[in-house]
Amino acid sequence: MKNIILIKRYAHIWLGGVLALMQLSSCSDILDKEPILETSATELFSSSKKISEYLEGVYQRLGSTLPSYFSTTDMRGDEFDDILQNGNLSAYDMNLSVDGTSGQWNGLYRAIGEANDFLNHLESARDVVGDAYEQYRSEALFVRALSYYYLTVLYARTYHLQPEALAVPLRLGTPETSQDDLAPSTIEAVHQQILADVSDAHIAALPTGKNSISGVTHATQAAAHVLRQRIYLERWEWQKAIDEGEAIQGYALGGLTDVFVPPYYTEESILSFPYGANNPNSLAASFYLANSTALEDTYSGIFALPLYAQEGDVRFSQLTYKPNTHRTITKYRDVSSGSDWIPVFRYSEVLLNLAEAYDQLGQEDKAKTLLLQVRRRAISAEDDQLNESSLSGRYLREAIYLERRIEFVGEGIRSIDIHRRGETFWKRKGGNEIIVGPADSGYIFPIPLSETSQNKLIKSDH
Template sequence: MRTYLKLVPRAAALLVALSASSCKDFLEEDPKNFVAVTNFYKNGDDATAAVNAIYAYLNSTSTGSTAGVYHSSFWVAAGLASDELLNQQIFAPDLDQLSTFTHGPQNAALLEIWAMHYKAITIANIAIERIPGITMDQALKERLLGEARFLRGMLYFDMVRMFGSIPLLTKEVEPLTPTVATPDEIYAQIIADLKGAENLPVSYPSGAGRGRATQGAAKAMLAKVYLTRQDWTNAGLKSKEVIDSNNYALWADFADVFKLSSRNGKEAVFSVGFGDQGGAISFWEVGQFQVRLLPTELSAEGVENAQGWQVPTMSLYNSFDFNDRRREVTFLTQYTNRSGVVTPIRPYIQKYWDRAAEPTGNGSANDYPLMRYSEVLLNYAEANNELNQSALAHQYINMVRKRARFDGTTDRAAVPDYQNLTQEQMRAAILKERAMEFVGEGHRWFDLARTKTLETLVPLAKPGVVPSAKHYLFPIPQRERDLNPNLPQNGY
């Protein structure tokens, strides 16, 4: 019997050695909570499995006992703690608190985000430390290490933006009460990790590498890190490297972005895969968006199992031009019952539902789009705007605008190109464009925090809700502070 490490959701003591007394005992546990430490890390297959384990923690589990990093809480928090989403999920006070900015250190959603990120970081640390000692194909070894470093850098990028000063764990075994690193120290590690991933493959053989990190993903994520750090020059340079690679392009019609046939397609820079293995793994809670219909109102379109827990603010919905293609693709605003009666409803998010491929609407096998090519274009526009390169800023934001007026057949007389904007007007235009382009993709709180616009924009969408300066970071979970006295608190 092998010995395993159980990864507990605690930054202060992430590694606890366990000895499984029987195979039955092991199988009753969620297998994602274990990484073998004996009779393992011997060959290339073991190295590949170690890196695959990091990817596994990004999505949801088959049993539902443990959510993955991007299963729900992460993007739900980023939407609710902004001007993007409202919470309609009953008996969910933690989510209500995020939406009204009354959350504190006891918030369970934030604890889950913290725990799942550090679990995945720990698995990445083990892979990065163990793989160099394996006798195996050198090219594969370097690729796997690059993937692990990309994933660790990406995970720390989430965490430093959300929580600020946190433990910087980079070794397989860390002190029980690790010290806290400054944001500058954490960003230095993130940049080093992402640079270490820039030699990843440009792509993988068809069907063999869907969802794996690529060179383009590393460069695009690095550009976003530089953008967040207001290093406009490097943000522009890295974004342009992705653009000039000619490995990515926009789908001509926004509706094509979220079709199942587009998974890992030309616009996907980095996505997290869900919904495979015969449906055993559920999609990243698409049901949290779609509208729940009562049994007496069963839709001819078959969405009776969808939930509609988190919904767009009316401010977001009303910000779209009426003929913006993204508006009709993104939102569900009516349903047709089995008698053919059309009933208007408040807007719900529907863009992840590929009706042709999954007509029942009882979930989706779609991916979570962590980085799309349209974001690379907008990042490049933003960097150039800050560098006073107005023509380039206009050119690249208008590429995204142009797609928004194409309805699949013709260009509509809507969503006109931006012209002659001042630098300040362009800042506002890019922020608005991001809001419309990335609805429900987990970006909005990060965008408002990065641009210091929480206090001004949230009250416009949620009257009476007024964030303050402390909300540019989330509170560090109290459970973690009880376990690690070195952890600070972010003004809560």
């Protein structure tokens, strides 16, 4: 029975390796890789080229779950309304009533398992991979760290309110040991593991490339710094968040709409997950576009606020439209084939992260400058009805929070911000209000039955 359970739980490791190994002849054809259908562990790590191909599979494993993950985090926030009330897609997320049969657990742990498997075999192939060893290792650790970060967003309590609350199991070993029953670690322990996986030494081993396919679809030093910045924001360690943001150099704000059209990378793109001929169906366009699932909430959504629904603002006039009674975003447009790339980190986030951290430390001038740097890219001072002179104290902080909402609407960040600040989820759906606070059961996902039924050391009511 134990062996059957192990096969069912961890078949993804080798199946994922088979499906995700892509022949990569150059950076330019990253979207047109074909899977190698039959291979073995020995063959996979027999050459540097094959190891590089396997690493692509590690990225794709995480990429396969991100569209669904971001739609989940978006529906948990207050920006969107599920007019279809489709329980299989998003109604449970929107109502904050997810049970033990739903969630993003399995996809994220498959990505972690893929990264662990790669790391395990890479260690025995150091002579084969040569000088690329440290970079490949650091890239796989980054994927693992990012996956654990996303797990904490849904399955862990807010850090600054309950740093010792139980979060998720830290599975770090080989495929042979990762199937063991394992108790959940605290959110503090998970944070420390994430920070260890993107330590200074590992960041130094990552490439610095940008504004190219490989520089945006792979872990870079900048991407690792953004992940650390997010962790420090979660922990309310504001100066450390500032240090991480200031370490990111060489990026700039260009044309905002360029981020969401081919070639999908720009001078502000830090990390995106690509979708193309052999890895299609980001599903983002079919999820957000008109007459689909997620339409802008006309009551609590950001565009219900007049100052954030100005025609002079590119984010309103060019990245949304209103076909009928509801407005929808148009950041993702390829409904037929689902080839839209999913942006994970953009430079505008770095700037707004810095603005929030500086504001928390009382450095309002720096915070305001950074806020307006992002806002002026989208709307000119002449067109803007926002009173800049009023931006001080609580009004500045509120403006930073609202700017994050309009800048990243449809990019899965809103409910992450609510959760990390320990704020209450509040929205009105139909004639009912949904109010869920940090101590309430719906604030985080229950660990799914697929885990609790097999892992004797974990409970769904963590």
